[in-house]
Amino acid sequence: MDVSVITTGLRRIFYVVSPNETSFKTLEDVPDYIQAAFPFFTTFIIVEAIVLALQKKNGIRINDGLVSISAGVFSETSKFLLKGVIMFAYIYVYDHWKLFTLPWNSPWTWLICFIGVDFCYYWFHRMAHEVNVIWAAHQVHHSSEEYNFTTALRQSVVQNYTSIVFYLPLALAVPPPMYMVHSQFNLLYQFWIHTEIVHSLGPLEYILNTPSHHRVHHGRNRYCIDKNYGGTLIIWDRLFGTFTPETEEVVYGLTHPVASFDPNYIQWCHYMHILRMTWVTPGLLNKLWVLLKGPGWVPGKSRLGCIEDIPDVHAPAEKYDPGVPAWCNLYCMLHMAITVLHYDHAVRYREEMSAVLMLVLSVHFVYTLTCFGALFDHRNRASLMEFGRCLYCVVAAGYLEVFPPEGALAMSTLLCRAVHFVFVASLLLWGMQSLRHEGFLSTADDRRKPAVTHTQERWESKRSITTATYGSGGHRLNVQSKRE
Numbered sequence: 330m331d332v333s334v335i336t337t338g339l340r341r342i343f344y345v346v347s348p349n350e351t352s353f354k355t356l357e358d359v360p361d362y363i364q365a366a367f368p369f370f371t372t373f374i375i376v377e378a379i380v381l382a383l384q385k386k387n388g389i390r391i392n393d394g395l396v397s398i399s400a401g402v403f404s405e406t407s408k409f410l411l412k413g414v415i416m417f418a419y420i421y422v423y424d425h426w427k428l429f430t431l432p433w434n435s436p437w438t439w440l441i442c443f444i445g446v447d448f449c450y451y452w453f454h455r456m457a458h459e460v461n462v463i464w465a466a467h468q469v470h471h472s473s474e475e476y477n478f479t480t481a482l483r484q485s486v487v488q489n490y491t492s493i494v495f496y497l498p499l500a501l502a503v504p505p506p507m508y509m510v511h512s513q514f515n516l517l518y519q520f521w522i523h524t525e526i527v528h529s530l531g532p533l534e535y536i537l538n539t540p541s542h543h544r545v546h547h548g549r550n551r552y553c554i555d556k557n558y559g560g561t562l563i564i565w566d567r568l569f570g571t572f573t574p575e576t577e578e579v580v581y582g583l584t585h586p587v588a589s590f591d592p593n594y595i596q597w598c599h600y601m602h603i604l605r606m607t608w609v610t611p612g613l614l615n616k617l618w619v620l621l622k623g624p625g626w627v628p629g630k631s632r633l634g635c636i637e638d639i640p641d642v643h644a645p646a647e648k649y650d651p652g653v654p655a656w657c658n659l660y661c662m663l664h665m666a667i668t669v670l671h672y673d674h675a676v677r678y679r680e681e682m683s684a685v686l687m688l689v690l691s692v693h694f695v696y697t698l699t700c701f702g703a704l705f706d707h708r709n710r711a712s713l714m715e716f717g718r719c720l721y722c723v724v725a726a727g728y729l730e731v732f733p734p735e736g737a738l739a740m741s742t743l744l745c746r747a748v749h750f751v752f753v754a755s756l757l758l759w760g761m762q763s764l765r766h767e768g769f770l771s772t773a774d775d776r777r778k779p780a781v782t783h784t785q786e787r788w789e790s791k792r793s794i795t796t797a798t799y800g801s802g803g804h805r806l807n808v809q810s811k812r813e
C-alpha cells in the first residue's frame with residue numbers, strides 16, 4: 330500500500346487536514362471519509378488490544394466489542410438505505426433561507442465551518458443528555474460498560490436523522506459541501522479519543538477534547554454526570570461550565586446498565602421506557618415534561634433531577650457479562666468479520682443495486698447482528714436463530730457460486746467458495762447445537778446440567794429490574810424505587 334494513503338488516512342482521523350485538500354464545490358465531490366476510515370478503525374482496534382495485552386490490562390471484551398461494532402453497522406445500515414435524507418433539511422434551508430453566501434473555496438469559510446460545527450455539536454450533545462427524548466437515541470453510545478475504540482462505533486440509528494436540527498443555523502451561510510466535510514471530520518476525530526491507553530496530552534488538554542476528558546464523559550461516577558460534552562474542542566465546556574477533569578478512576582456506562590447484548594434492545598429500549606413513564610406520570614403537563622426534561626426528572630424534582638438519586642459507584646464495579654465458551658467468541662468474531670466485509674462491499678457498490686436487493690441485504694445485516702446478540706445473551710432460541718441464518722446463507726452463497734454476479738458487483742470465486750464452506754460448517758455446528766438444545770441430542774453431561782445456568786438466571790433477574798427502572802445517562806435515577 331502507498332505510504333501516502335496511510336499518512337493521509339491517519340491525518341484525517343486526527344483532523345489534521347488543510348482547507349485546500351478538503352474544500353469542494355458540490356456535494357457529489359465530497360468523499361465518504363467515514364467509509365474510507367474503516368481499515369484504520371480495524372487497525373486501531375487491533376493495536377489497542379495488543380497494547381492492553383502488553384500492559385497486562387483487561388483487553389477488549391469480545392461480547393461488548395462485537396455488540397458495539399454491531400450498533401455501528403446498525404447505524405450505518407440505515408444510512409445505506411436512506412442516503413441523502415440526512416442532508417435534505419440542511420440543503421433546503423441553504424437553498425431557501427440563506428442570508429449570505431460564503432465562498433466554497435475560502436480558508437475562512439473552512440475555519441468558520443470548523444468552529445461552527447464543533448459549537449453546534451456541543452449544544453446538540455448537551456441537549457442529548459438534558460432532554461429525555463433526545464437522550465433516548467444518544468444513550469446507545471453510552472450503553473457500553475467498556476471504554477475502547479469499539480465503543481466509538483456504538484452509534485444510534487435515530488441520532489443520524491435528528492441531530493441535523495442543531496446544525497441548521499450554519500445553513501444560513503455555510504455551503505452544504507463544507508458542512509458535510511466538517512461533520513464527517515468532527516465524528517472521525519471522536520473515534521481515537523475512546524481509549525484508556527492515552528493518559529494525558531499535556532498542554533493540548535486545555536484546548537482539545539482528549540481521551541482523558543471523554544473518559545469522564547462516559548463515566549457513571551457522580552462526578553462524571555453531565556460533563557465534557559465537547560466534540561473536537563473542549564473550550565465550549567470550559568466556557569459554559571460543564572468541564573470537569575479526570576480525577577477518580579472512571580466506571581463506564583449507564584447509571585442503570587442496559588444488561589443486554591441485543592442490538593435491537595439497545596437501540597430502542599429507552600423509547601419503551603419513555604412510553605411507560607409518560608403513561609404512568611399523572612397530569613398532561615408532567616407527561617410533556619417526561620419527554621422534554623432530563624432523563625432523571627420526576628414530578629417535584631429540578632429539571633435535571635438530583636445527583637443524590639444516582640447510584641454512587643466507584644471502581645471496580647461489576648459488569649454485565651454472561652460469558653460464552655471461547656469457541657463461540659471465535660465463531661462470532663469470524664462471522665462478524667465476514668459481515669463487516671460484506672457490508673463494506675455493499676456500501677461500495679450501492680449505486681449498482683436495486684432497492685429490493687438493498688432492503689434484503691439490510692434485513693440480513695440486522696438479523697445477523699441480532700443472532701450474535703442472542704448468543705451472547707444466552708437467549709433461549711439463539712442456536713436455532715443462528716442455524717436459520719446459516720441455512721439461508723448457505724443457499725445464498727451456493728446461488729452466487731452457480732450464478733456469479735457480474736460487473737461492479739463481481740466477487741472473487743475463491744472468496745465465494747471460502748465463505749460458502751464457512752457457512753456449511755457453521756450450519757452443521759448449529760444444527761447439532763439446536764438438536765442438543767431442544768433435547769433431541771444430549772450427552773450424560775448435558776443431562777446433569779440445569780437448563781438455565783446460575784449466571785444466566787442472575788442476569789435475567791437483573792435485566793428485568795433494569796427494564797422496569799431503567800434510567801439514563803445524564804441524570805439517570807431509579808424511578809421505580811422513588812415511587813415505592
Ligand SMILES: [Zn+2]
Nearest residue numbers: 454467471546
Ligand atoms: Zn454523550
Ligand SMILES: [Zn+2]
Nearest residue numbers: 470481523543
Ligand atoms: Zn463517546
